[in-house]
Amino acid sequence: MLPPEPGLIATFGFVRNPYGFLDRCAREFGDWFTVRVPGVAPFVFTSDPAAVREVFQGDPALLHAGKANSPLGAFMGERSVLFLDGGEHLHDRRMILPAFQGDRMRAYGPMMRSIARAAIAKWPADVRFPIHPEMRAITFEVIMRAAFGLDESAEAAQLKDLIARLFALYSGRLASLFQLPAFRLDLGAWSPWGRVVRLNREMETALYAEFARRRASLEKNREDILSMLLAARDESGAPLSDQVLRDEMMTILLAGHETTAASLAWAMYRLGQNPDVAHAACDEVAQLGDDADPASMRYLDAVVNESMRLSPVVPNVGRVLQADMKIARRDLPKGVTIAPCIYLMHRRADLWPNPEKFDPSRFIDSRPSPYSFIPFGGGTRRCLGAAFATYQMKIVLAEVTRRFEILPVAGYEPRPTRVSIAIAPSDGMPVILKSRG
Numbered sequence: 419m420l421p422p423e424p425g426l427i428a429t430f431g432f433v434r435n436p437y438g439f440l441d442r443c444a445r446e447f448g449d450w451f452t453v454r455v456p457g458v459a460p461f462v463f464t465s466d467p468a469a470v471r472e473v474f475q476g477d478p479a480l481l482h483a484g485k486a487n488s489p490l491g492a493f494m495g496e497r498s499v500l501f502l503d504g505g506e507h508l509h510d511r512r513m514i515l516p517a518f519q520g521d522r523m524r525a526y527g528p529m530m531r532s533i534a535r536a537a538i539a540k541w542p543a544d545v546r547f548p549i550h551p552e553m554r555a556i557t558f559e560v561i562m563r564a565a566f567g568l569d570e571s572a573e574a575a576q577l578k579d580l581i582a583r584l585f586a587l588y589s590g591r592l593a594s595l596f597q598l599p600a601f602r603l604d605l606g607a608w609s610p611w612g613r614v615v616r617l618n619r620e621m622e623t624a625l626y627a628e629f630a631r632r633r634a635s636l637e638k639n640r641e642d643i644l645s646m647l648l649a650a651r652d653e654s655g656a657p658l659s660d661q662v663l664r665d666e667m668m669t670i671l672l673a674g675h676e677t678t679a680a681s682l683a684w685a686m687y688r689l690g691q692n693p694d695v696a697h698a699a700c701d702e703v704a705q706l707g708d709d710a711d712p713a714s715m716r717y718l719d720a721v722v723n724e725s726m727r728l729s730p731v732v733p734n735v736g737r738v739l740q741a742d743m744k745i746a747r748r749d750l751p752k753g754v755t756i757a758p759c760i761y762l763m764h765r766r767a768d769l770w771p772n773p774e775k776f777d778p779s780r781f782i783d784s785r786p787s788p789y790s791f792i793p794f795g796g797g798t799r800r801c802l803g804a805a806f807a808t809y810q811m812k813i814v815l816a817e818v819t820r821r822f823e824i825l826p827v828a829g830y831e832p833r834p835t836r837v838s839i840a841i842a843p844s845d846g847m848p849v850i851l852k853s854r855g
């Protein structure tokens with residue numbers, strides 16, 4: 419028998435207020451509960467540490483993440499590493515990994531810093547404004563530059579514009595419904611999905627032309643992600659096909675910027691609420707100097723982790739069971755999705771004393787377990803961009819705290835809201851910034 423479940427109506431809360439829904443389920447049912455969405459196999463949520471360990475260490479042939487991620491295929495195409503399982507997944511992950519390994523970050527760092535500085539220099543002081551759109555602009559610019567390199571051509575500008583317009587459609591108010599096949603109806607150029615389909619086609623043409631242009635160009639040793647993927651070869655010497663490359667690029671671009679921007683918006687909220695923490699971060703930045711290596715930002719690292727602990731922008735991951743399985747002594751049938759719940763795991767009082775308190779010191783001098791601190795998921799599916807995201811977050815927050823004090827906006831309480839593929843604070847996360855002079 420599956421664990422208990424809230425009614426269908428209550429489940430709509432998962433769309434409207436995901437964190438609130440999960441809190442209610444944990445209060446009512448404890449570590450295990452079942453969520454049903456019409457037309458989809460049941461999701462068995464768990465925040466039992468033993469279960470999460472078993473899932474992350476389990477046999478990927480029996481625990482399919484690609485299938486669990488498939489609703490996001492509507493946004494990114496279905497041939498990327500996010501949606502594959504088994505040998506195919508391993509094959510593509512191995513080919514992409516080099517572009518995201520730790521030592522690559524040092525190459526991306528100066529670019530991330532200069533984009534953040536240019537953007538932050540334009541922010542107003544002493545007035546209320548929404549910071550989430552600003553963070554999205556920074557992370558979009560960063561991922562585009564990391565993905566395509568510095569290219570001032572007209573073709574590059576057109577491609578960037580098409581991708582930006584497509585992602586704007588994905589972050590619209592009703593866009594999360596596109597994850598359900600029933601809402602993907604092409605009823606002509608003016609229907610919501612019809613617009614996505616047409617823009618996608620236009621973007622695809624421009625992207626394929628870019629692949630061809632890059633292959634024909636004599637420029638070697640370019641260090642952007644696209645160049646690395648174009649040059650990648652598997653053990654048999656085969657490159658990635660254009661269709662796979664398209665989907666990998668869309669996954670990296672979308673997964674790479676919306677999640678990081680939403681995480682930055684939440685971090686700004688926490689810093690505004692906790693001036694002592696913001697001060698300590700500012701002191702660290704001052705001590706380290708202008709162009710400090712993010713690897714040396716120990717306090718900011720703790721701030722980023724603590725913010726992701728309380729507000730994980732991806733609240734759960736999923737694995738579809740390929741056979742009947744026993745997980746943490748519980749029998750689960752083939753076909754259900756086991757969903758390790760990041761949000762609830764991060765709020766367990768037995769793992770995180772005083773769990774609601776924002777306290778970066780818990781991460782100083784302590785290495786959190788890969789089964790209790792899981793903002794990037796785990797096992798063979800752990801986020802490929804984890805180092806890229808934390809590196810960038812530290813650089814952006816260092817630049818902000820160096821220049822500004824972050825004042826909370828009176829009366830504002832963030833409501834967790836779905837924006838594209840991430841959960842962000844509502845209303846664009848308003849802040850008031852005061853110049854440090």
Ligand code: HEM
Binds near residue numbers: 807
């Ligand atoms: C704060 C920012 C980010 C968060 C919170 C986040 C979170 C996640 C999570 C929870 C997963 C699923 C892991 C699992 O199923 O166990 C994932 C997968 C993935 N992420 Fe991220 N991510 C972030 C940034 C990025 C960035 C910057 C990139 C690329 C530039 C990226 C690329 C990917 C890819 C390619 C996968 C699929 C990995 C696979 O299936 O093997 N992510 N991410």
